[in-house]
Each structure stands twice: as structure tokens, then as C-alpha cells.
Amino acid sequence: MIVAKLIDTSLCIGCKACEVACQEWNDQEFKPQPEFLGTYQTQPELSHNFWNLIKFNEIEQDNKMVAWNMSKYQCMHCADAGCMKACPAPGAIIRHANGTVDFVHDKCVGCGYCITGCPFDVPRLSPKDNKVYKCTLCSDRTAVGLEPACIKTCPTNCLTFGERDDLLFQAEARAKELQSDGHTSAGVYNPAGVGGTNVLYVLKDASKPEQYGLPKDPTIPWTVSLWKGPLKALGTMALAGGVLGAFFHYLKFGPQQEEAPDED
Amino acid sequence: MKIERFTFTERAVHWMTAISFVYAGLTGLALWSHKLYWIASVFGGGPATRFAHPWAGTVFAVVLGLMFRSWVSSMRLDAQDQVWLRKSLQYAMNDHHGVPDAGRFNAGQKMLFWTQAVAALVLFASGFVLWNPTWMPRAARLIAILVHPAAALVSITGIILHIYMGVFVVPKALHAMVRGEVTPGWARAHHRAWYAGLKGK
Structure with a gap:
């Protein structure tokens, strides 16, 4: 059974509870920004000890008003994973039976090739131990039947965890609902260039994923x-x-x- | 009677280049293919191999620079070398009739020198980009991740040929590079124009 995360961006209120839950469960220190960066976003991008970032994408609408396109950014757990392809150390990047892509730090040599191979620019090299870190899809929770920490804590049902096929069905239904509400280009983000991802998005405007901080047609670099x-x-x-x-x-x-x- | 072919400095620089090349080459091959990853255990495991590889490359860069400086003036290809290269297949079959007399280095050695020089430049530039993924933009790393192994393959293939020639094909060539001296008969057989020049002095 392949498991997945569904992120319905139309329901995200930017509360960042998932960021806190991720930091807590994975026992990461919280590192406040030294200065105000002109945004509510916690930090500009992911880091080796910060695996889950709510992006506050500011988009100017047709009526000149600025809207926030919230999106949750983390490892996409691609079916055809660029990090795995680029990794030179056998067994350092593995895929669990449930489809989750996980880093095995005992075997990581710290070359950073996975960072270059990742079309989503997700893995980060830790300056502390020279190993690469990213979202594990809480494989230590899912292995014992629990849902990932971010899912568990989300207060708006923006995040759902479950069997990938079910979530895809659910995502399509939600996209249709949004379409009938007037968001005519609503759709599901499940990029085919990387064989589909185990992190799925419902976007109010699927024709412009860049507006959510997501690459348009990600593929493993040629x-x-x-x-x-x-x-x-x-x-x-x-x-x-x-x-x-x-x-x-x-x-x-x-x-x-x-x-x-x-x-x- | 013995003729000095390589000075102590030339030999020392050559062998420092050789050792750092082999170190960088083997650690690089370990990380190039999962099937060759076992080599990493010889160098202290994966992280140690990854740590040592760019430093071995840095040593290689420095000593290769010294080697380049000391030999570049003897490595210019002239008209005779063009003829030599056209006859190189015949030379490879140990038929030296009509193959022009070689100077201090024959045209094959000169080609190897320039191939290694260009490959090394590419290796150093791309290797620096790949050393730490936070140093250079992603676009540079995407190019480097392809050209680094490509240049390494050109370089290693050239060195396989070089070792085969120096150790097996040309008797006493290895001795010349280790102890620095050759006999007049050896110089006549392999670098006749160089020998003639020495005699003329």
C-alpha cells in the first residue's frame, strides 16, 4: 500500500501548527529569524533542521489586491526520485514499502548529490554532521500505524494522510468542487515528470503551480x-x-x- | 655511460602527481558507481572517501601545475609531430619505419600531456563546484555533475594507456622515470632527435 499526504491549499490558514509539530516530533531546535524579513513566513527556505515550511506566496490578483497562496513545502516523496538516482552511496537513500523516500544517515557520505538531483530543491546538508536531512514522512510514526505529525496537528483538515489512490480520488473530487465554486482552473498537483508524488496538492489554480512555490513540470535533471x-x-x-x-x-x-x- | 633523462625535481613532481591522481581516481571511482563502492572501504569508508577525494584532487591540482610548468615548453606540437600522429597506428604495431624521430617527448606523449591538462582543468573547475553543494548555484552544479565524471573518464582512460606504454611497451621507460637515467642505446631507440641534440651540444 502506497501512502500519501494530501494538501488542500484552499483550506490552509497559515497557522504553522504543522511546522511546530514537525519540529517537536523530530526533536529539532527552533531557530527564530534574526531579523524581520517582511513576511509572515517562518524562514525563506527549508534547512537541515527545518523540514516543513509553510510558504506565504504573495500573489497580486486581477483586482490589484494581494492574496496569500499558502503552500506547505517539504519532501515530495517522488515515485521517480532524483535524490535516489544521484546518490552514490548504496543504501543511503531508500524507499520503504509504503513508497516513502527516506535517508539512512549511517550510510550517507555527505556528498550533497541528492540536493543537486532533487527537482524540488528539498534536501539540506547539515553543517554539524555533514549529512543530508529532509522530511521522512514521519516514517517512524507511519511504521506503527500513526499519521505524520503535521497531519495529526492540522486544525482545518487541510492535510490528510492515507492510501495514495484514495487521496487522489478525494483530491479530484475536491478540485471539481472548487471548479464549481468558480475556481475554474482548480486541479490536482501530482507531477508526471517524476512519476507522480506521494505528496499531493489541490490548487485553486493548477495552471500556475509557480504561484504556490511549486515547479511547473519537475523532472529529474537531464x-x-x-x-x-x-x-x-x-x-x-x-x-x-x-x-x-x-x-x-x-x-x-x-x-x-x-x-x-x-x-x- | 648513462644519460640523464629526468631530473630529481621532475621525477618527484611526476610521482606526486601520480600518487595524488590514483588517490583521487580511486576514491572518485568508488563514488561513481554503486558496483565500485567497495573501493571506499579501502579508503576508510564512504564519508572518509568523500572527505578525501576533493583534498586529493587539490594536491593533484597543485603538483600537476608544477609538472605543467616544467614540461610545457617541450610539449609544443610541430610539423614532425603531425607526421608522427598520422603514423601512430603503425607505431602502435611496433613498425617504426617512416615514423619521424622523436624529440624529448614523442607526439603521443605530447597528446597525452595536453589531454590530461584540459581534462584536469575541467576536473578542478567542476570538482570545486561539487565540493560543497552550498557554494555554487544549482545550475552550475547540474553541469558539473555531468562534466566531472566525463572528464575523469577521459583522464583515466588516457592514464591506462600511459601506464601500459610506460610499464609494458617501452622497456626501461619506468626505470627512466624512477631513477632518471637511460643508456645512449635507449635514447637512440625511443627519442633519437633528443639524443642527437644532446650529442650536438
Whole structure:
């Protein structure tokens, strides 16, 4: 059973209770911003000890009024995960049977390739232990039948946890409801470029996910795919070919003559 | 009678380059493919390998710079080298008829020098970008993550050829790089134009 999180952005009131719950459950210190940044957003982006951020996206509407497009930003738990593809350490990034992408810090070497491979720019390198951290989808809670801490604490039912197929169905129904309420471009954010995500969004305007701080068509970067695909095959052939070529060259032609006679 | 082929400084710089290259190369290969990750255990495990790789690369950058400075003046390709390169297949089959006499370095060695120099430049630049993911913008890292292994493959393939030539194909070439001296007969056989120049002095 693949589990997922559904985030109905139309119901988010920006209370940030999920941020607090995430910090508490994962035993992270709270680090206030040293100065006011002109926004209610807790901090500009995710960090190694802050895995769940409510983005207060300020959007100017047609009537010149500014609206907040709240969105919850964290690991998307992609079906085709760029971090997993880029990771050089076997077993450092794993996928649980329920679809959750999790980092195993004992095996993480701290190279940061997952940060480059992630189309959502989610993982963060900790300066303390030089390992990479992100949302675990509370795998330590879901493993024993509990829902993630952010879901548990959400006061508006903006967040739902459950079986992915059920949530997709629910999301589509909610998008239709929003459409009939006049949000004609309401829809579900479940980007196909990464094989779908285990974090699903209902957006009031799904045609412009950027307005919610989400990339429009995220895919695993082509340089990562090329490096881990054809280049790897080509490289193996070049290295093995070089060694084998040298071996057979020696069998066929052998060494050059060591010395030339004195002609003087 | 012995002829000095490489000074002590040249040999020391060459072998420092070689050792740092092998260290950076093996730690790099360990992180390049899951199938080669076992190499990391030789270097103290994954995190130690990841830590050592860029530092080995930095040492390699410095000593390669010294090697470049001391040899670059002997590495310019001339008209004779063009002919040599056209006959390189024949040279590879140990048929040296019509292959131009080599100077201190033959055209193959010069090509290796320039290939390694260019590959190393790419490796240093992209390696710096990848050293710490917080130093450079994502766009730079996305390019670096591809060109770093690509340049490394060119470099390693070149070095496989270099080691094969130096250790197996040309007898006493390894000795020349270790102890710095060759016999007149060796110089005549492998670097005739260089030998003629020395004799003319």
C-alpha cells in the first residue's frame, strides 16, 4: 500500500501548527529569524533542521489586491526520485514499502548529490554532521500505524494522510468542487515528470503551480539522467576496453626494442 | 655511460602527481558507481572517501601545475609531430619505419600531456563546484555533475594507456622515470632527435 499526504491549499490558514509539530516530533531546535524579513513566513527556505515550511506566496490578483497562496513545502516523496538516482552511496537513500523516500544517515557520505538531483530543491546538508536531512514522512510514526505529525496537528483538515489512490480520488473530487465554486482552473498537483508524488496538492489554480512555490513540470535533471545512464555505460566500456585493449595489444605486438645499435 | 633523462625535481613532481591522481581516481571511482563502492572501504569508508577525494584532487591540482610548468615548453606540437600522429597506428604495431624521430617527448606523449591538462582543468573547475553543494548555484552544479565524471573518464582512460606504454611497451621507460637515467642505446631507440641534440651540444 502506497501512502500519501494530501494538501488542500484552499483550506490552509497559515497557522504553522504543522511546522511546530514537525519540529517537536523530530526533536529539532527552533531557530527564530534574526531579523524581520517582511513576511509572515517562518524562514525563506527549508534547512537541515527545518523540514516543513509553510510558504506565504504573495500573489497580486486581477483586482490589484494581494492574496496569500499558502503552500506547505517539504519532501515530495517522488515515485521517480532524483535524490535516489544521484546518490552514490548504496543504501543511503531508500524507499520503504509504503513508497516513502527516506535517508539512512549511517550510510550517507555527505556528498550533497541528492540536493543537486532533487527537482524540488528539498534536501539540506547539515553543517554539524555533514549529512543530508529532509522530511521522512514521519516514517517512524507511519511504521506503527500513526499519521505524520503535521497531519495529526492540522486544525482545518487541510492535510490528510492515507492510501495514495484514495487521496487522489478525494483530491479530484475536491478540485471539481472548487471548479464549481468558480475556481475554474482548480486541479490536482501530482507531477508526471517524476512519476507522480506521494505528496499531493489541490490548487485553486493548477495552471500556475509557480504561484504556490511549486515547479511547473519537475523532472529529474537531464544531466543526472545522462550521467547515471549512457555515460556510465560508455565509461565502463572505455575503462574495460582500455585494460582489455592493452592486454591483447601486448599479446599481439609485445614490447618495443629496448635499445638501438650505435651507428657512429 | 648513462644519460640523464629526468631530473630529481621532475621525477618527484611526476610521482606526486601520480600518487595524488590514483588517490583521487580511486576514491572518485568508488563514488561513481554503486558496483565500485567497495573501493571506499579501502579508503576508510564512504564519508572518509568523500572527505578525501576533493583534498586529493587539490594536491593533484597543485603538483600537476608544477609538472605543467616544467614540461610545457617541450610539449609544443610541430610539423614532425603531425607526421608522427598520422603514423601512430603503425607505431602502435611496433613498425617504426617512416615514423619521424622523436624529440624529448614523442607526439603521443605530447597528446597525452595536453589531454590530461584540459581534462584536469575541467576536473578542478567542476570538482570545486561539487565540493560543497552550498557554494555554487544549482545550475552550475547540474553541469558539473555531468562534466566531472566525463572528464575523469577521459583522464583515466588516457592514464591506462600511459601506464601500459610506460610499464609494458617501452622497456626501461619506468626505470627512466624512477631513477632518471637511460643508456645512449635507449635514447637512440625511443627519442633519437633528443639524443642527437644532446650529442650536438
